[in-house]
Each structure stands twice: as C-alpha cells, then as structure tokens.
Amino acid sequence: MTKKKSIAIIGGDMRLKYLADILLSKGLPTLCYGNSSMNDTAIITNSLNKIMEESTVLICPIPFSNDQEHIINLESKEDLTIKNFINGLQAHHIVIGGKFPIALKEYCCNKKITHYDLLENESFAINNAIATAEGAIMEAIKSSPVNIHNSKCLVLGYGRCGSVLANRLSNLNGNICILIRREIQAAVASSYGYSYCYEDQLDKRVQESDFIFNTIPTLILKENTLRLVNKDTTIIDIAAFPGGLDYEYVQSAGINAKLCLGIPGKIAPLASARFIYERVERIIYERTDIFLKN
Numbered sequence: 001m002t003k004k005k006s007i008a009i010i011g012g013d014m015r016l017k018y019l020a021d022i023l024l025s026k027g028l029p030t031l032c033y034g035n036s037s038m039n040d041t042a043i044i045t046n047s048l049n050k051i052m053e054e055s056t057v058l059i060c061p062i063p064f065s066n067d068q069e070h071i072i073n074l075e076s077k078e079d080l081t082i083k084n085f086i087n088g089l090q091a092h093h094i095v096i097g098g099k100f101p102i103a104l105k106e107y108c109c110n111k112k113i114t115h116y117d118l119l120e121n122e123s124f125a126i127n128n129a130i131a132t133a134e135g136a137i138m139e140a141i142k143s144s145p146v147n148i149h150n151s152k153c154l155v156l157g158y159g160r161c162g163s164v165l166a167n168r169l170s171n172l173n174g175n176i177c178i179l180i181r182r183e184i185q186a187a188v189a190s191s192y193g194y195s196y197c198y199e200d201q202l203d204k205r206v207q208e209s210d211f212i213f214n215t216i217p218t219l220i221l222k223e224n225t226l227r228l229v230n231k232d233t234t235i236i237d238i239a240a241f242p243g244g245l246d247y248e249y250v251q252s253a254g255i256n257a258k259l260c261l262g263i264p265g266k267i268a269p270l271a272s273a274r275f276i277y278e279r280v281e282r283i284i285y286e287r288t289d290i291f292l293k294n
Contacts, residue, residue: 006031007284008055010048011073011080013265016059018273019280028284031055034073034080048079052088057284060085062098062118062128062276066241066261089113096280099240118279125160127275128264133165135263136213136236137172143256144234146210148172154205157215158185161238165213166194177205179220203228210234214244223249236260 009020011034023030024041031043033051045051052058061072064082071080086107089095095108095115108115118124141148153174155166166176166189176194179202180186189196197205199220206212206221207228214220217239223246229235235250235257237243243259250257264272 005029006043006055007057007059007280008033008051009035009042010051010058010060010085011035011071011077012059012061013072013074013262014269015265015272015276016061017074018270019059019276022273022277023280034071034075034077036075048077048084049088052085052090052093056092057094057096057280059276059280060095060097062264063240063262064097064100064104068101072262094283096283116279116283118276121279124275124279126164128272129160129164131264131268131272132161132238133168135267136165136238136260137168138267139258139260139263140211140213140234140236143236143258144211145232148174148211151175151210152177152208153211153213154179154209155213155215156220156244157239158189159215162213162215163188165215165238166192169211169213170194174211177209179205179216206233211236213237214239216244218244219246220244222246226250226253226255229255232256238263 006029007023009016009030009032016035020030020032020042031045031051031054033045033048036044065071069082071082071085073080082101082104086104091113093113095113098117098119100117148169149172151174153169154177155162156179158178158180166178170176178189178194178196180189180196186196203225206225210233212233212235214237221244226246226249237245237257237259241261245257
C-alpha cells in the first residue's frame, strides 16, 4: 500500500489513541498527529499538512472542535485549526469525525469531498449516548452528598442522551422527571413511568431536585432559575460546549455544577474506540479503491 492510502488519526482524545492501536493491530497503515498512539509501530508525523498529504482517510475528533476554531487534540498543536484543515483537503480525502463545524461541512459538500459525521449515524450515536450517560452518572455520584436511590432526578432534554440517561437513573431507583418540549416526548416518558414537565414548570422542578442533568445545548438554566437550586443539589451538564448553564452565575453563587465534555473519551475510551472502528471498518471496506479486502 502506498503512503497516500494511509489512515490518519488527527487530534482527538483517548478514544482515538485506542483506535490507532486497533487499526495497527489489523495491519492498516496508520499515521498520527496531535494524538500519539500508545502503539510503538504508529508513525508520528510532524505537521497537519504532512499527515494530510500522506493519507486518504482522515479520522478526526468527536466532536471535531469545542471553539469552532481549533481541532480538539491532546498535544496543543498550534497548526490544528479548522482553517488549516480545510485548506489541506483534497478531492481524494475521506473525512470521518463527529459534529463537523458548519464551514467544514459546507466546504466538503461544495467540493464533493466524502465525509461521514458519525454522530449522524443512529447506532453509533446510541452507543455514544450510553458511554455519556454512564459517565454522567459517575460524575454525579462522586459530586453529590446523597444517593441516586430514591432521589429526585431532573433530566433536561429527551433526545438520545436524555433517554438513555433517564433509563440508567431509573435502574438505580431514582425518581425521574423529564423536561420535554413536544407532546410525543410526554407520551414516551409516561410509558416508562417517568414524570415530565414543560419549560414553564421548570423553576418548580429545579427547587425539588437532588440531581439535575442537562443535555440541551442552549442556555436553559439561567440566573433566575439557578437562584432556586438547593444547596445540596448536584448539576451535571453534558451538553456541547459551552453547555446549558449560566456558568458565570454558577461560579459566583457556589453552585455544585460541572460541565462534562467528551465523557466517552474519558470514561470508556476503549469501548468507544471499538464503536468508532466498527464504523470506520464499514466505510473503508465499502471503498475497495482504498483498501482491498484480505
């Protein structure tokens, strides 16, 4: 295989470190930049431009960026920016990652560059939600003076993460209330035995809760609502950066709240890497022009 058929691991967290090891164990030529593999056989390149020149498949972080400017990475590489990445893209590239910035997605569409947002794949997104929910509960248990058992747990949002989280909390005998926005969500929540509330009832529910888990990636808990939080309440925010809380007020008021980003890369990186590999393998081996099946 030629260098141009290599797989690039660009930036990312511990998930992509483990993924590099998996790829190498399968005999796939793998280059790394901004996230050195734990496997000594990985080839470490010295720049973003170099790794993009020598690779076809570009595996990027999930999510791609937290600030819409830099690519997430463990090594503080200055050249790992969205702008540099876009400038280095070529027609033969296949980009794999998660939650692509709008500018990158538009560029790939306009230039007809193949790209896969793994978080748009339902099976992958559910597995990602499982790891996120388990990590969120772990953070809650560590941070709270009370048990989840028989506690009042308020889950803000009822998408993939919210639904998995509610299920796991219920299995720990928590009393679950879901903040919903659509009637269908009310019906589903009720079918599982959860209570629910709408946004105009949020203040009352916040006052009653021992745990609050936010999955909504917009400002949902503002100062006027946060003022009602009990001093022993624990808030775990797993929404995308910058989260769904007024963190300036959280800090000034001493509220027990934590923004938990990239949980799958911290709590279950090997399991998450295996999920990523399953998708990458499908993509690679569907494209026989890249890698021939053994």
